[in-house]
Structure formats: structure tokens, C-alpha cells
Amino acid sequence: MNTWSRFNIASVVLGFSFLYLPIVLLVVFSFNESKLVTVWAGFSTKWYVSLFHNQGLMDAAWVTIRVALISATAATALGTMAALALTRYTRFRGRLLFSGMVYAPLVMPEVITGLSLLLLFVAIGFDRGFVTVMLAHITFSMCFVTVVVQSRLLSFDRSVEEAALDLGATPVRTFLEVTLPIIAPAVLSGWMLALTLSLDDLVISSFTSGPGATTLPMKIYSQVRLGVTPEINAACTLLIGFVAIGVIIASVMTKRREVQRQRDEQAAFAGR
């Protein structure tokens, strides 16, 4: 039994080093004095300084953040509705097509989604730019939100909802006061997922974007094609940092809510 568990520990440790080593190296070399990203020449933060003087990169970052915030919020609303439709209203016409359209974007190659959305915008004569990138991001990220929220909706006790309805609450009120607080952590992590998917996306943005709507990944991509520089490492490190902070805050918040809820429950029992 002992050798088996040693094998397990070894595979987990090796697997995680494989997952993390490239990211760690990237972050380390963003603090490199030299212009080379492969030879260490001493600690320096000069690439971060030059990053903030790169106007093109800063503009792209601003576009990306706005697109991500708006599209993640809209995708969360749409995705949560789709999750409700799939779990609560199991019989409606065209449900098979609906669930197909929810799951297919999860695996659809990005070049196909990007090209088809672009051709849609051209066909209806919609000028490409900020709005089209946003619409495209909402479309592909809402399905990820649906999957996350759906798994939470499937695992919770429906009798609470039924009780609220029986006691005369309207469906909207039941949703807002009973269902939503219970699924809130899943909705939040769905929002976070949609946000990072949007911050990340290169291919779909490139197809659907137009003049004046260059996103950060598009900018990074065009610079990477010209060569690897510590400045890009610095930009990537900042992005990783933002995401890591966001994920940590979200998990601390969920944990605190959980503790609070348990305390409330105990108080309720004590009061009785």
C-alpha cells in the first residue's frame, strides 16, 4: 500500500511542477535586468516602468477591461437564465436544440466561432468594433456560466423553493429571495470564469474586432510575433497577478459567507 501512495504523491508533485514551472519562469524573467528572457542578469523593475509608458499597450488594456466587465456581467445573466431553463423547466419545445447550443460552444474551435460571428456581423451590416467584440464574448462565455450554475442548481434541495411558492411567493420573488442566495457562489464563480475567458481571448476577438478596438491579447500577440521581450513578460505577470488576487478574494469571500451562514443556523437553533 505504501509504494502505491508514494507513486500517487510523485505523480501529483510532478504534474503540478509541469503545470506551474513555465508560469514561474515567465514571472521570474519579467524582473530580469537584461533584454534577453533566457539569461539572468540581475533584478530590475525597469520593464514594468517601460510598460506603463507604452501607450498602445495601455489603451489595449483599457479596451480589454471594459469588454471583459460588460460581457462577463451580461453573460452571467444570460447563462444563469439558461441554467434555470435547463434544470427547472425540463419540458419545453426545442429543449434538445437548446441544450445542444449550450454545450457545443464549450468545445467549438475558436476559429469557427470567430469566423461565423464575423460573417454574421458583415451579413447584417453591423460595423465591427467594441460592440461586436462584446457581443461575441457574451456568446461564448455564457455557456461556461450555464455549466457552472447548472451544476449548483442540480445539487440543491428544491423543496425550499417549493415551500416559498406554496407560501404564496411569486416565482420572481422566490428566485430573488430563495434561489439566488443559494446559488450565489456559483453565479460569482461563473462571472469570474466569464471575465477571465474574455480577458484571455485572442482568436474570436481578432475576427470580430475592428478599428479602435484592439484588445490586450491582440496587442501581445502581435508583439510576440516580432520577438520575445521582458516587457511582455511584465505585462503577463501583471495579468496573472490581477487574476490571482481576484480568485483569492472570491474564495475568501465564499468561505466567510459559509462561516456566517453556519453561525446564523446555530443562532437560529439556540433561539428555539
Next chain:
Amino acid sequence: MKKLGSAIFSRLVIIIPYAWLLFFFLIPFFIVFRISLSTTAIAQPPYEPAFAWSDGLSGVWQKMGQFSFDNFVWLTEDALYFNAYMSSLWIAGVSTLVTLLIGYPIAYGMAQAPRTLRPTLLMLVILPFWTSFLIRVYAWIAILKPEGLLNQFLMNIGVIDQPLIIMNTNWAIYIGIVYSYLPFMILPLYSALEKMDNTLIEAAQDLGCPQITAFWKVTFPLSIPGIIAGCMLVFIPAVGEFVIPDLLGGSQTLMIGKTLWNEFNANRDWPVSAAVATILLLILVVPIVFFQNAQAKAEEQGR
């Protein structure tokens, strides 16, 4: 009154996302198909429509005879496209297999870990998933370059004395795909393995079954749904992958995602790239339906 409100609420919850996906996901595919039947033109947009919606149904029917399948014929005549499809399927298939072979022991190790440690391990698998795909691919350039970190390391410890040429070859693409998609493989495998009842293995062992046999006869068959989900999540997007072959594979590599991108952006041949996308979609329809059925089954079980 309440009944009416309930009906309106449930209708809206279904209709809004349904309409959104119809308009932004399904209809665009028909437009792609329509443009793949049209001919290239030097105009803005650069194609001659095969038919206009304004023609009405009868008009469309009339023009059906004039549909141009030239773009599809062109795809079969030029060996470039056939080779690109084949090599994409091959590269995606090999990468999926390697990802499974690497991901399975990791997922298994995680599922066997002490219960208190599991949420942390799960978080550690998900965390790289939150960092940008582009960044993770970019990180490998500095490692795989001829004068990169991997070659420096191997030459310093004396394993090799000539730098390995990995960058701009298919090896770099394999590494890139396996690395980028590994979390997608681990997560479904882990959730299948974690749910498993360990007493089953113990029962098999008590009855005299050797550990390895117990694994193949009990653990492995029970993890098959996880294997299918993981493989589909890796294979389907990997076939159409663009960023990895473009940044790590160099100009030599042939993958259909890259071909489509070049056809569209460099050659500005919209009808041909629409035809490339149509065929890619047809190739992927079978695995996608397979994936959807697996998802729907998992959803049924969850209920």
C-alpha cells in the same frame, strides 16, 4: 394572477437565452455555409453572395441551381487542405492520448489524497486555467528556443552537447497542446475518480485480487465517463487550434486552424475560408454530438 406571472417568468427565462444562442451561435453557421457557396470578388465584403435573403424562398430555390461548389472542389484538388485536415486530426489525437496518459495518474493521485488536502489540490489545478492561454503558450517559447532554458539546463548537466531543436517543430506543438489542455483532462477524470467508492477496491483486494488487476477491473471501467469527457474537451478544440501551432510550430506546420486563419487574413479569400470552416465543422460534428450526449447523461444522473 400568480399563475400568469409564473408562466411569464418561465417563458422569459427560456426565450431570452434561447433567442440569443439562435441568433449568435446557430444562424452564423448557416451564413458560413451560404458564403462557402459563393464566389470570391474584389469588393467589400470580398465575395459575391450565392443568394440574397430578399429573394424570398422561391428566389432561393431558383438560385439553388447556380450554387457554386467550386470552393469545395478547390479544397479537394489542392493537397494542402487535405494534408492540413489529416495532420490536425493526427496532432490532436496524439496530444489527447498523451494528455490522458499524463493526466490520469495526476487525477488518480489527487483522488487518493487525504480528504482535507483535496480542495487545495483542486484549486491548484484550476488556477493555471485562470491565467491566459496566450500567456501560457508564450511562456514555452523562452523554454523551448535553441538558446532557451531547457537547452541551457540540459547542456549544463551534460545530457546533451548540441542544443535540441524543438521550437518550430511538431514536438513544440505537442508540448504546447498537452500543457495547455491538461487541466481540461484532469478535472473530469478527478470528478469521476473522486466519486468512486473505495470500499469496492478493498472488497476486490480482500477477495484476493492483485492491486493492478483491481485497478483495471474496478477503477478503470468506472472512470470511463470521465475519460470520454476529458478526451472530447481536449480533442475537439485541439483540432482547430490556432495559437499553439502559430506561435510554437513556426511556418512549417500544417494545421487547419492556421490554414483557415491565413486564408482569411492574409489571402482575404472569404468563401474558401468559409468552406474550410464548413468541412471542419462536419468532421467535428460526430465528436461534438458524442460530447453532448455524455454531458446530457451526466446532467440526468445529477438530477
